[in-house]
Amino acid sequence: MYLKENLTAYKTILIKEILRFSRIWLQTIIPPAITMGLYFIIFGQLIGSQISDINGHTYMDYIVPGLIIMSIISSSYSNVVSSFYGTKFHHHIEELLVSPIANITIIAGYVSGGVARGLIVGLIVTIVSLFFTQISIHSYAITFFVAILTAILFSLAGLINAIFANSFDDITIVPTFILTPLTYLGGVFYSIEMLPEFWQNVSLINPVLYMVNAFRMGMLGVSDASLGVAILIIISFIILLTSICLGLLYKGVGIKK
Amino acid sequence: MKTMKALKIKNLKKTYKNGFQALKGIDLEIKEGDFFALLGPNGAGKSTIIGVICSLINKSSGQISILGHDLNQAPHEAKQHLGVVPQEFNFNVFEPVEEILVNQAGYYGVNRAEAFKRAEIHLKQLDLWDKRRDMAQSLSGGMKRRLMIARALMHNPKILILDEPTAGVDIEIRRSMWAFLQKINEQGTTIILTTHYLEEAEQLCKQIAIINQGVIIKNCAMEELLSELDSECLELHLKTAIENTPSLGHYPVRLKNQTTLEVEIKKGESLNTLFELLTLNNINIESIRNKSNRLEQLFLNLVTPSKKIQESD
Structure with a gap:
């Protein structure tokens, strides 16, 4: 079996997810574009004009990839965490549990929904950035590949958060206390070469740094980390988080009595 | 098959x-x-x-x-x-x-x-x-x-x-x-x-x-x-009010109010005898209904004893 049935089920979850965030586009699509637009104005134009070039690029150009990948990270994460926790809270997770759908299909469906929202928001932020600077993409393939892998990774992280969450507070704790600091300290606004050596080494522990820099490599052709290492780290995390999700769904943690 | x-x-x-x-x-x-x-x-x-x-x-x-x-x-x-x-x-x-x-x-x-x-x-x-x-x-x-x-x-x-x-x-x-x-x-x-x-x-x-x-x-x-139910309770609504509980032979009877009588009859028992006794007592029946749902009675019989045991624990 069941490949055909599971493919239909996968498409069903994906369409459901896309319709869900499209219905509430004012909450899901527009806010990141406005926030990032403000970053472009304040950090890029006002403050950035006082900062010298980094790795041969103006400060505005340098932060564009970081802000795009930051919006992809937060959108894909928040899409899955809020949607999946919503299905638990309103009990329609039972629709999935009763059905013969495979756990991997559930994961793939929700993660793809997160990726879809992440990429749409990323595209809109890219369009917004065009009002402030001209972007010439160094490598479309690397840019797109890293964007998708990053969105997959943070969608998986959002799913794990949702599985464990017991209240709406629980779905905001991780983004507030872990995700946002890691992203801000992940080289979105600066190159780690600007840091003292000790803090450079500390920064290398932060996985988000590799995603930001891999994406920057795709867009600008410059990076603080090796592209190969970055992709290896992202894929390793994807495999790890997928395995954790499968284990949690199999045991019914957070979703079954 | x-x-x-x-x-x-x-x-x-x-x-x-x-x-x-x-x-x-x-x-x-x-x-x-x-x-x-x-x-x-x-x-x-x-x-x-x-x-x-x-x-x-x-x-x-x-x-x-x-x-x-x-x-x-x-x-x-x-x-x-x-x-x-x-x-x-x-x-x-x-x-x-x-x-x-x-x-x-x-x-x-x-x-x-x-x-x-x-x-x-x-x-x-x-x-x-x-x-x-x-x-x-x-x-x-x-x-x-x-x-x-x-x-x-x-x-x-x-x-x-x-x-x-x-x-x-x-x-x-x-x-x-x-x-x-x-x-x-x-x-x-x-x-x-x-x-x-x-x-x-x-x-x-x-x-x-x-x-x-x-x-x-x-x-x-x-x-x-x-079929396990061995008795039923009939509720009789009277045309004219009565003051005291009548004697209806072997039928257990209770005067609920002046115009309502409850009578228990055994399963398979003819109602004719009951109506004869009611006539002898000058009791006029306006309507009659089975008081309880049959399954409800059986359900209570089956479930209540264990509930009582649980309560006394």
């Missing part, structure tokens, strides 16, 4: 994390095509059984097979045959009615074009077609119940489990739901029903199991169970 078992449960046990043993070794077999009632007082274990069958609750031990497919070994085949109408509303209230049905079909591998066709059939059958574009949250309680029935039928299940499907709906809708369920049962769908309305179970079901404190205490044909 040997009939296939729609559902077979063997030594099913469930102990919750807090140590409460909800199921203490349930054995149950339900034939294909049956209309089966699973009754029991609150907390008896009905919803736990349903939850385990529907994969919403992890069992502690035991085996469940659905139309010959073990739920653990072959979950896809087993689940494909199950349709579930739960006690609580469990659909996305922020989705349009039609979308809820189409999504449900999709989870069972039914493609979108076919799902829309089926949704139209079921929504029309359950009188919800006009509401197909409305958000589910705008539906009335009765409509939400019917929506859950329509949703459960989207993948053409061979077994339909209904956990108190008519709770909180008015009598008119309840009757129309009964008629609908009887129709689909006649068309071959096995139906398993839990309900607090014992009249509902008596009207609809062919087989019955009563569960109490995690144990099946009765499992037989409805007719067989009803």
Whole structure:
């Protein structure tokens, strides 16, 4: 079996997810574009004009990839965490549990929904950035590949958060206390070469740094980390988080009595 | 010809994390095509059984097979045959009615074009077609119940489990739901029903199991169970008021108020003697009714002793 049935089920979850965030586009699509637009104005134009070039690029150009990948990270994460926790809270997770759908299909469906929202928001932020600077993409393939892998990774992280969450507070704790600091300290606004050596080494522990820099490599052709290492780290995390999700769904943690 | 078992449960046990043993070794077999009632007082274990069958609750031990497919070994085949109408509303209230049905079909591998066709059939059958574009949250309680029935039928299940499907709906809708369920049962769908309305179970079901404190205490044909009732209580409404309780021979009698008498008669006993005695006492009867639902009486007889034991513990 069941490949055909599971493919239909996968498409069903994906369409459901896309319709869900499209219905509430004012909450899901527009806010990141406005926030990032403000970053472009304040950090890029006002403050950035006082900062010298980094790795041969103006400060505005340098932060564009970081802000795009930051919006992809937060959108894909928040899409899955809020949607999946919503299905638990309103009990329609039972629709999935009763059905013969495979756990991997559930994961793939929700993660793809997160990726879809992440990429749409990323595209809109890219369009917004065009009002402030001209972007010439160094490598479309690397840019797109890293964007998708990053969105997959943070969608998986959002799913794990949702599985464990017991209240709406629980779905905001991780983004507030872990995700946002890691992203801000992940080289979105600066190159780690600007840091003292000790803090450079500390920064290398932060996985988000590799995603930001891999994406920057795709867009600008410059990076603080090796592209190969970055992709290896992202894929390793994807495999790890997928395995954790499968284990949690199999045991019914957070979703079954 | 040997009939296939729609559902077979063997030594099913469930102990919750807090140590409460909800199921203490349930054995149950339900034939294909049956209309089966699973009754029991609150907390008896009905919803736990349903939850385990529907994969919403992890069992502690035991085996469940659905139309010959073990739920653990072959979950896809087993689940494909199950349709579930739960006690609580469990659909996305922020989705349009039609979308809820189409999504449900999709989870069972039914493609979108076919799902829309089926949704139209079921929504029309359950009188919800006009509401197909409305958000589910705008539906009335009765409509939400019917929506859950329509949703459960989207993948053409061979077994339909209904956990108190008519709770909180008015009598008119309840009757129309009964008629609908009887129709689909006649068309071959096995139906398993839990309900607090014992009249509902008596009207609809062919087989019955009563569960109490995690144990099946009765499992037989409805007719067989009803035949166990050895007496009935008749309520007689009098044309003219009387002051004192009359003597009606061997019939236990109670004067409820000046115009209402309650008389207990043994099963199979002729009513002629009773009416002769009433005539002798110059009592004029205006109307007569069976005071209690028959199944209700039996249910109380079966369940009350154990409740009393529990209370005295």
